[in-house]
Amino acid sequence: MAKFFTPVQINEYKECFSLYDKKQKGKIVAKDLITVMRCLGTSPTFGEIERHLQIHKIEKTGELDFSTFLTMMHRQMQQEDPKAEILEALRMTDKQKKGYIQASELRAKLTMLGEKLTNKEVDELFKEANVKSNGTVNYEEFTQMVTLPPVDY
Known part of the structure; x- marks a missing residue:
């Protein structure tokens, strides 16, 4: 093993x-x-x-x-496939099946549901994923970005 x-x-x-x-x-x-x-x-x-x-x-x-x-x-x-789980959760949020959700809606979900993140953690996540807090989030790209392996320093 x-x-x-x-x-x-x-x-x-x-x-x-x-x-x-x-x-x-x-x-x-x-x-x-x-x-x-x-x-x-x-x-x-x-x-x-x-x-x-x-x-x-x-x-x-x-x-x-x-x-x-x-x-x-x-x-x-x-x-376990975290990428698939994240994508599925975001797709369920996208009622019109446009491929994106509002950043404010994603922030609300990340800070209020499941393993809740703080606003500071969401800010850091958005910064890393190049998400503008007043824009939309392409959830395929967002999922790809947040599931990349961490940089080894």
């Missing part, structure tokens, strides 16, 4: 995994799986967690080792 992750990712995952390895046995309890995965940037549902456990024949009250955890993380990351 290590071939799917960089050494940096593996170290980050191991560090987080170890925080929940309360008995220091190299295992976490199944009930902590969703928390660990979410801490590492994925968004599994309870149903997805149940499927991961079923695939590996682990009871809800059972434990899993780091190797099994890596397999589950890989599977979870493959099924």
Whole structure:
């Protein structure tokens, strides 16, 4: 499974995994799986967690080792597609199917729904994506811009 992750990712995952390895046995309890995965940037549902456990024949009250955890993380990351999720959410907002929405409407959604952003965070996001606060946002371009991998300094 290590071939799917960089050494940096593996170290980050191991560090987080170890925080929940309360008995220091190299295992976490199944009930902590969703928390660990979410801490590492994925968004599994309870149903997805149940499927991961079923695939590996682990009871809800059972434990899993780091190797099994890596397999589950890989599977979870493959099924999540943030670009598609963002595009779908923005398309649902575009009632006339024009391909764009008002920047003010996008700001309202980003600051009031889901994992709420602050106005300062939205300002930074808009600046990075070259969005004028009084204009329209082409959501295909916006999604492309905000899902680019971060610049490595």
